[in-house]
Amino acid sequence: MPAIHLSAQSFRDSVELEPVVITASHTPKALKEAPVVTRLITLHDIKITDATNIQDMLTQEIPGIEFGFAMSQETSLNMSGFGGNAVLFLVDGERMAGETMDNVDYNRMNLDNVGRIEIVKGASSALYGSNAVGGVVNIISRENLEPWTAHASSRYNTFGHEWRNSAGFSFNTSKWNSQTSFQHTRIDPVDLPKAHTSEEIAIELMKKAQGLPYDESVLNDDSNLSRLYGQKTYNVKERLTWRASDRLTLVGRGSYYFRTSERDTYDYHFNAYSAGLKGRYAWNHARHLELSYAYDQYDKANFLPDGTRTHDHDYSNQQHVAHALYHHPFGKNNLILGADFLHDYLSTYQFVAGTSHSQNNIDGYAQFDWNIIDRLNVVSSVRYDYFSASSQKAFTGRLAIVYKYPWMTFRANYASGFRAPTLKEMYMCFDMGNMGYMILGNPDLKPEKSHNFNVAIERTNRIRNSGFLDGRYNFTLVGYCNIFDKRITTIDGPEYEGKESALYWNENGVTVWGVDASLGHIWDCGVSFRLNYSWMHETGNVYFSQFNQPRTHSMTWRIGYDHRFSRRYALDAALSGRSFGKPQSGRTDVDQGYTIWKLMLQHHLWRSIRLNTAIDNLFNYKPKSYYYSSPLTTGISFSVGLSIDLESCAI
Amino acid sequence: MKKFLTMTMVVMAFVVSMSSCSKDDDTPEVAVADQVVGSYTGTEVLTVMGEADESTETFEFTKASDVSVDVTLPKYGEGMMTVPALPVKGISLTKSGNTITGKLAKYEGTVKSADGSEKAYTVSDVTVIFSDKTVVVTFMQKYGNMPFAFEGQFTGTRK
Numbered sequence: 001m002p003a004i005h006l007s008a009q010s011f012r013d014s015v016e017l018e019p020v021v022i023t024a025s026h027t028p029k030a031l032k033e034a035p036v037v038t039r040l041i042t043l044h045d046i047k048i049t050d051a052t053n054i055q056d057m058l059t060q061e062i063p064g065i066e067f068g069f070a071m072s073q074e075t076s077l078n079m080s081g082f083g084g085n086a087v088l089f090l091v092d093g094e095r096m097a098g099e100t101m102d103n104v105d106y107n108r109m110n111l112d113n114v115g116r117i118e119i120v121k122g123a124s125s126a127l128y129g130s131n132a133v134g135g136v137v138n139i140i141s142r143e144n145l146e147p148w149t150a151h152a153s154s155r156y157n158t159f160g161h162e163w164r165n166s167a168g169f170s171f172n173t174s175k176w177n178s179q180t181s182f183q184h185t186r187i188d189p190v191d192l193p194k195a196h197t198s199e200e201i202a203i204e205l206m207k208k209a210q211g212l213p214y215d216e217s218v219l220n221d222d223s224n225l226s227r228l229y230g231q232k233t234y235n236v237k238e239r240l241t242w243r244a245s246d247r248l249t250l251v252g253r254g255s256y257y258f259r260t261s262e263r264d265t266y267d268y269h270f271n272a273y274s275a276g277l278k279g280r281y282a283w284n285h286a287r288h289l290e291l292s293y294a295y296d297q298y299d300k301a302n303f304l305p306d307g308t309r310t311h312d313h314d315y316s317n318q319q320h321v322a323h324a325l326y327h328h329p330f331g332k333n334n335l336i337l338g339a340d341f342l343h344d345y346l347s348t349y350q351f352v353a354g355t356s357h358s359q360n361n362i363d364g365y366a367q368f369d370w371n372i373i374d375r376l377n378v379v380s381s382v383r384y385d386y387f388s389a390s391s392q393k394a395f396t397g398r399l400a401i402v403y404k405y406p407w408m409t410f411r412a413n414y415a416s417g418f419r420a421p422t423l424k425e426m427y428m429c430f431d432m433g434n435m436g437y438m439i440l441g442n443p444d445l446k447p448e449k450s451h452n453f454n455v456a457i458e459r460t461n462r463i464r465n466s467g468f469l470d471g472r473y474n475f476t477l478v479g480y481c482n483i484f485d486k487r488i489t490t491i492d493g494p495e496y497e498g499k500e501s502a503l504y505w506n507e508n509g510v511t512v513w514g515v516d517a518s519l520g521h522i523w524d525c526g527v528s529f530r531l532n533y534s535w536m537h538e539t540g541n542v543y544f545s546q547f548n549q550p551r552t553h554s555m556t557w558r559i560g561y562d563h564r565f566s567r568r569y570a571l572d573a574a575l576s577g578r579s580f581g582k583p584q585s586g587r588t589d590v591d592q593g594y595t596i597w598k599l600m601l602q603h604h605l606w607r608s609i610r611l612n613t614a615i616d617n618l619f620n621y622k623p624k625s626y627y628y629s630s631p632l633t634t635g636i637s638f639s640v641g642l643s644i645d646l647e648s649c650a651i
Numbered sequence: 652m653k654k655f656l657t658m659t660m661v662v663m664a665f666v667v668s669m670s671s672c673s674k675d676d677d678t679p680e681v682a683v684a685d686q687v688v689g690s691y692t693g694t695e696v697l698t699v700m701g702e703a704d705e706s707t708e709t710f711e712f713t714k715a716s717d718v719s720v721d722v723t724l725p726k727y728g729e730g731m732m733t734v735p736a737l738p739v740k741g742i743s744l745t746k747s748g749n750t751i752t753g754k755l756a757k758y759e760g761t762v763k764s765a766d767g768s769e770k771a772y773t774v775s776d777v778t779v780i781f782s783d784k785t786v787v788v789t790f791m792q793k794y795g796n797m798p799f800a801f802e803g804q805f806t807g808t809r810k
């Protein structure tokens with residue numbers, strides 16, 4: 001049967017065929033049998049949301065995750081009370097070097113060749129080590145198995161006159177598989193509407209100066225942002241697989257990423273280079289050994305408008321990772337043994353001039369997946385990490401219990417997490433913005449620690465012969481508690497060469513309580529509905545920065561309809577939305593919450609052409625003032641995209 | 652005939668001379684730029700990331716052309732924590748009644764910082780209103796690698 005993407009049948013199949021996830025246990029498991037609740041974003045979800053990068057995707061799909069702005073208009077993240085540096089982002093299981101502002105560069109994670117995304121909330125350090133203190137987001141690439149595929153797509157969005165162009169090619173033989181993808185994006189600067197123009201402000205100011213009646217509110221604008229910077233990105237990736245024998249598979253990969261952000265005074269250039277080699281030897285489907293080496297480099301530099309590099313903001317982070325993973329079956333049970341060596345090098349303008357720092361991280365871990373009876377599964381993990389620069393050790397563990405009734409699945413999970421202080425946090429010595437205010441590192445920092453407890457119930461079932469409700473439904477309810485301690489933040493520091501300073505420091509932590517609920521139904525007639533809701537509450541040493549305004553309530557939803565009208569035309573429609581409650585900080589000078597709707601129509605023409613049309617911010621929501629957690633919108637926007645699958649044309 | 656020609660020349664000479672006299676009597680209006688140049692002292696409020704800082708400053712307006720002026724935004728801060736004085740050039744002026752309004756969308760320049768290095772800066776969204784001896788100025792200012800913009804308001808009077 002020729003490939004017809006996202007038809008009604010394929011949408012239903014994506015739910016009913018029990019998709020497999022890997023992130024929660026390092027082992028492929030059916031989603032409903034994963035030891036920890038895993039939120040799966042499918043290929044269909046990725047296509048119907050029309051997201052450009054992981055930030056767009058998660059914002060539209062997952063409540064409790066909010067992206068905002070940090071200093072310098074880089075991105076900040078809050079996920080269930082954890083910041084961006086407490087959530088580990090992986091691409092095909094590999095971590096990335098570099099940071100923009102306590103985060104990796106989310107623009108690197110484009111979705112052009114992504115097959116699925118797995119999100120595990122809560123600590124996962126027992127498998128993934130440092131940074132998985134608050135959760136893991138694993139982006140997993142597609143592996144096309146057709147003899148060959150080729151596609152090209154282009155999409156335009158009125159917001160910032162954004163263009164997204166991509167192309168990909170793959171081939172597959174008995175021995176070789178190759179996946180090549182390229183993506184280019186461009187968005188113009190966007191001037192955010194101010195409540196009042198500079199001229200209106202000046203007129204009121206003049207009235208005030210002349211002693212005439214004037215409007216004080218015009219003179220006070222609460223916006224922190226007036227302009228979103230334009231940027232361009234280029235991303236090219238290649239992955240080549242060689243099946244040397246039935247047992248041995250070798251995978252080589254490489255990628256290059258470039259982003260330029262067009263600022264008022266300088267252009268910021270970001271470059272990332274990534275390469276890796278992985279070998280997998282399988283004695284059988286359950287017993288195998290994996291050895292890999294990965295290199296990732298992330299560089300930043302500033303350029304004057306005439307193209308001259310300033311060299312005063314050079315930054316380079318380089319990581320070498322060697323990795324070993326062995327799976328050994330014991331009947332229905334499975335043992336995993338793993339070890340990593342990570343060499344982390346950082347050279348940055350934020351260190352004392354001319355200096356650089358590096359450290360090694362060595363770890364070993366074990367996980368036993370014990371299927372005591374068919375209904376009861378216990379997964380336990382332990383891990384040891386050592387960091388050379390801080391001489392810090394960390395022991396982490398996880399115990400996950402899954403009990404499956406025919407009508408319901410119960411899960412209970414404890415996991416510990418940690419985040420080792422970064423080289424930047426230990427050795428920074430930076431005059432912020434050349435303003436005589438120093439940010440100082442602290443080599444005596446301790447790792448951040450977290451303990452995550454959660455319980456969950458999940459039910460998936462089919463309704464038959466009930467008329468209107470015939471179809472498949474599922475719901476998941478998760479309650480969790482995250483105890484987060486020794487959080488690394490900054491406090492007032494000592495005077496440094498006559499200048500005031502801020503010093504990195506371990507603060508007392510917070511406890512985050514929360515509930516995540518998800519309800520979905522797919523009717524046999526092609527209509528689908530999904531609602532995700534997240535509630536959270538923080539206690540303890542709660543710290544609100546202007547860049548981080550977590551919200552108690554958040555919700556996402558999507559009503560979908562897909563139908564094949566003829567051999568030449570199928571429609572996939574989605575009306576989705578997200579709603580965020582008021583910030584927990586109690587800040588009142590900004591909107592207390594917002595709701596944004598999006599309508600997406602995906603037209604499948606013949607077998608090979610897909611025409612996407614979308615109306616975002618359907619009801620034209622406009623923030624009353626723009627602050628760091630405002631949604632990036634100036635009102636309603638429209639997009640149109642065209643995608644062509646050439647292999648389907650050739651059939 | 653000769654008398655007629657003589658009279659005609661006299662009349663023409665009179666007309667020409669009257670025309671000349673008339674022209675000589677026209678007082679050319681002072682260029683708008685000349686009407687506003689000078690030093691204005693008053694209160695500047697700089698707001699950055701929601702925090703406002705108020706100080707007494709002097710804004711110096713100089714003539715760039717008959718219909719445009721330059722201004723230098725005064726330095727801000729002390730010691731190493733200083734944003735140097737920033738020249739802004741080419742603010743276009745228009746006059747309406749007793750009010751002269753100046754607008755400039757964006758000005759990009761470079762300046763020596765406190766440590767002697769060259770720094771780029773941008774001043775944008777500039778509005779200036781002159782009325783009698785009072786001036787108000789509103790502007791946005793980005794300096795060097797500072798990751799945030801200053802939003803400025805100035806109200807001053809000419810000495």
